[in-house]
Ligand code: HEM
């Protein structure tokens with residue numbers, strides 16, 4: 281190279297490549313959901329530890345906080361958190377087994393049209409997501425909004 | 427529906443253009459072409475170049491899905507231009523862009539060098555403990571059909587790089603080994619003739635190794651050869667976890683050897699019938 | 704073996720989180736079902752102190768704290784380190800996450816211990 285002029289264009293997608301699942305399959309969207317819910321959960325967990333430490337400021341401070349959490353806006357936030365946790369945990373069970381190589385079938389000769397490990401474990405994916413939806417709708421609503 | 431996939435008609439091609447000598451950023455060129463049934467995107471590009479846009483650049487060679495040169499981002503999915511029929515895409519406007527997650531050298535040409543470097547980094551060859559046999563072979567290492575089938579699909583990789591273009595982790599992490607190299611790390615480590623897992627650890631048991639795969643599955647969707655790299659990566663994770671707690675492949679499991687004399691006999695036995703013309 | 708060990712732990716703590724988080728939910732949100740107690744009652748100061756006296760609860764909460772923090776912060780580290788960072792930033796991120804994790808763990812443990820050793824009226 282005799283010139284230091286950039287010769288190529290950086291075509292890396294960046295964070296857009298995490299967020300934009302475009303025409304890829306369902307599991308590509310679950311990846312995004314798992315990441316967002318994971319971030320939400322760890323953020324919530326840290327806040328939760330700090331917030332419940334309010335007990336050390338005495339009975340009044342604690343009861344005041346609990347009264348605040350019993351209000352509608354916080355009930356809705358709590359329900360969303362519950363939904364997020366259920367989604368992450370259920371999808372996490374799927375990832376737990378598949379990332380250790382289970383439920384993916386066996387390696388085989390690639391014969392067109394190709395079957396992939398992703399397609400082969402899709403029944404599991406659907407069952408787990410169905411269960412997650414049921415827990416979120418039935419379990420959640422009956423207890424958070426009695 | 428099936429009509430749209432066979433009826434010859436005019437298709438608008440939006441092709442991403444970039445000339446490193448004059449452009450700082452890419453732009454889109456628009457071309458119209460009458461497309462007939464069975465025409466591939468690669469053929470369309472050739473015709474556009476011949477008739478309308480002589481400066482259009484891309485890379486291709488075998489035009490039959492073997493060399494892995496013609497990977498492009500066609501209608502927002504990484505695909506081989508030579509294996510993608512224009513009408514099968516089902517749209518009247520077809521977008522053709524260079525593969526994402528690589529440096530774009532010119533027009534539709536990605537720089538695949540990082541792919542090749544990562545491939546080489548995982549030692550993609552049989553590492554045998556039997557150095558004496560390797561250096562002065564007395565026969566052939568044996569592999570049963572089952573042993574062969576357990577790695578067969580992962581050997582079909584043509585290094586087209588579509589999987590890295592699809593991978594969300596590669597989108598931000600230039601150091602991530604990526605589906606191609608990790609699949610090859612598994613392909614060789616799982617081979618019954620190989621004892622090289624521990625030699626590969628230095629290259630693969632890293633932050634930028636298999637655990638940055640989160641099973642989004644996009645690589646396996648993109649793979650034009652049915653390699654299913656995501657599958658290989660999960661199997662690699664299992665192999666590494668088992669190995670770390672002492673359940674790895676036994677060091678002594680060097681493949682059995684078929685003596686040379688038997689190899690010659692076997693070749694004769696399975697020789698084709700004599701030529702008739 | 705380094706990353707494999709770290710990741711294995713990220714996965715191994717999951718059964719612990721699943722069971723203990725389930726129990727935490729049962730106590731805090733499903734009290735009417737499991738304890739015949741209203742959610743408001745379950746969250747009262749006195750109820751909390753009463754629960755907090757149990758050694759089992761003390762141990763389990765600290766375990767949940769450790770497991771969930773490890774799992775969550777290892778995940779967070781993974782996400783941050785997938786960004787293109789300079790070698791210096793990589794060190795800063797790793798050290799920062801470890802320090803932050805230890806700090807939050809110590810703080811959470813202290814609060815749990817405070818509840819355990821709280822003397823009513825004292
Ligand atoms: C029973 C409950 C849970 C299960 C089964 C579970 C499962 C998983 C699994 C399998 C992964 C790895 C995903 C991958 O490698 O791509 C993961 C990632 C993660 N988890 Fe969990 N998890 C649970 C609870 C939690 C909790 C309580 C938190 C927060 C404190 C959390 C935060 C995270 C984060 C931040 C990630 C990283 C996500 C990413 O890299 O995209 N998880 N979880």
Ligand code: FES
Nearest residue numbers: 487489494496508
């Ligand atoms: S030209 Fe060889 S794979 Fe397309």
